[in-house]
Amino acid sequence: MQQIKSDFRQEAEGKIEGADSKTVAPNESVQRQGKLIVGNCVDIMRSWPADIIQLTVTSPPYDKLRDYKGYQFPFEDIADELYRVTAPGGVLVWVVGDRINGGRSLTSFRQAIYFQEIGFSAHDVMIYQKKNTPFMRSNAYTNAYEMMFVLSKGKPTTFNPLKVPTQRHGMELLTHNKLPDGINKKKRGELKKEKTRTNIWSYAVGLGGTTRDKIAFQHPAVFPEKLAEDHIKSWSNPGDLVLDPMCGSGTTGKMALMHDRDFIGIDISPEYIEIARQRLADVGLPVEMRQSA
Numbered sequence: 109m110q111q112i113k114s115d116f117r118q119e120a121e122g123k124i125e126g127a128d129s130k131t132v133a134p135n136e137s138v139q140r141q142g143k144l145i146v147g148n149c150v151d152i153m154r155s156w157p158a159d160i161i162q163l164t165v166t167s168p169p170y171d172k173l174r175d176y177k178g179y180q181f182p183f184e185d186i187a188d189e190l191y192r193v194t195a196p197g198g199v200l201v202w203v204v205g206d207r208i209n210g211g212r213s214l215t216s217f218r219q220a221i222y223f224q225e226i227g228f229s230a231h232d233v234m235i236y237q238k239k240n241t242p243f244m245r246s247n248a249y250t251n252a253y254e255m256m257f258v259l260s261k262g263k264p265t266t267f268n269p270l271k272v273p274t275q276r277h278g279m280e281l282l283t284h285n286k287l288p289d290g291i292n293k294k295k296r297g298e299l300k301k302e303k304t305r306t307n308i309w310s311y312a313v314g315l316g317g318t319t320r321d322k323i324a325f326q327h328p329a330v331f332p333e334k335l336a337e338d339h340i341k342s343w344s345n346p347g348d349l350v351l352d353p354m355c356g357s358g359t360t361g362k363m364a365l366m367h368d369r370d371f372i373g374i375d376i377s378p379e380y381i382e383i384a385r386q387r388l389a390d391v392g393l394p395v396e397m398r399q400s401a
């Protein structure tokens with residue numbers, strides 16, 4: 109992390125020769141640093157040192173469901189590199205759905221098992237529930253979710269649990285477990301005002317739900333800003349380095365920078381990187397552009 113961070117600083121000061129960078133930094137006093145790189149994420153990550161990324165929030169192409177301009181998707185190479193660059197205690201959030209055509213492809217599970225085989229801990233398997241536009245099936249229940257595999261390199265160093273308000277709170281007579289005499293004991297105790305969320309997260313999708321940034325929809329598969337934001341707040345702290353190696357329209361980058369994390373985004377498509385650049389610049393977030401590592 110230190111080396112990448114120092115690269116950021118050196119480039120910002122113009123000390124690295126040939127840095128083909130275009131900086132949009134309206135507020136020079138802000139320390140956040142965003143970098144967008146066009147290229148195959150495997151090649152780019154291979155040029156980095158190990159153990160530098162605190163959090164990755166990403167979503168791969170799903171079973172060739174969408175046309176991503178014909179680019180290749182070397183899953184195992186990407187997974188291996190993600191493991192290598194993740195810092196001890198760092199987290200990878202892998203958001204993925206299956207192709208449903210006759211039956212489910214189960215690619216998501218195969219990928220999760222591969223991640224576990226190479227050393228990640230399957231810290232949690234979360235659900236991204238879509239509040240609208242679910243996928244209708246004539247002979248099965250309507251599909252309304254994708255998986256969010258939360259994979260960690262060792263025990264996660266950071267967990268900032270997101271909370272929801274409880275239905276009832278304050279002092280009440282609370283029932284304790286029955287003792288062998290079979291009688292319920294009651295004792296005055298306090299019900300808390302909030303509790304930790306469940307691992308099923310629901311988001312509206314489409315314009316206004318996924319994002320209000322119209323430009324983002326020039327990409328075919330954007331995930332909700334709130335989804336990225338919730339993971340960033342949960343598994344990282346301000347100042348941490350957040351990665352999206354297949355960043356598409358730049359959703360993870362937007363939320364990482366807005367929450368005072370540094371960010372590196374990679375996409376194989378120059379068109380998608382340009383969408384991300386424009387989207388971040390539109391909201392005044394600092395971003396540098398690179399053609400390759």
Ligand SMILES: C[S@@+](CC[C@H](N)C(=O)[O-])C[C@H]1O[C@@H](n2cnc3c(N)ncnc32)[C@H](O)[C@@H]1O
Binds near residue numbers: 148179353356
């Ligand atoms: C599901 S989309 C990501 C969308 C993104 N989460 C967003 O909110 O806009 C997957 C992206 O992976 C990119 N991609 C596919 N193979 C890649 C590779 N080998 N290296 C880098 N990016 C790749 C595609 O161009 C596509 O933009």
